[in-house]
Amino acid sequence: MIDPVVLDYFRKQMTVIDFAIIALGLVLVVMQGAIWLSSTRKRLFRKADSDPLVLVRSQIQLQIVSSMIELLPYLGIFGTVYGLMSGLFHIQAHADPTIKDIAARLAPALSTTFFGLIFAIVNTFVFNFLAAHLEELLADYRLRTEQLSAPMVAELVGKDGPK
Secondary structure, three states: OOOHHHHHHHHHHOOHHHHHHHHHHHHHHHHHHHHHHHOOHHHHHHHHHHOOHHHHHHHHHHHHHHHHHHHHHHHHHHHHHHHHHHHHHHHHHOOOOOHHHHHHHHHHHHHHHHHHHHHHHHHHHHHHHHHHHHHHHHHHHHHHHHHHHHHHHHHHHOOOOOO
16 A cells, blocks of 8 residues: 555655656557557468568557657656756755655655656566567468469479470
């Protein structure tokens, strides 16, 4: 169970960067789920038979998702640095701040790192399963197309070899 003080803190002190990280993290998880659901063996093979660029597009989608996942910890660090700067400027502007004042100003800075890391870890975990799944499907598709084309090539070349 999460401490009610921590929940109250997050409810009152979350920043725009926190919400951006959470939104991006959730969008990425949903995107990966959609890619996973749309890449069943039968569906992907049927699409690839009609449009060979589907395989390239799926690899590009994975690269885009990977790049967006890499942004999450960077956004977290950016939010932390910005929050620390803001907190320190505020502390400097007030004479004799108490430890409570300092903690209240610096604690929100760390929440962005927390959310950035949490969503980066979750999305990286999901991404690795998705990438392995798609790699297996692509390998199966390539093997299938090679097996289908081998008899045609042999027939075109003939039994005696090329003429």
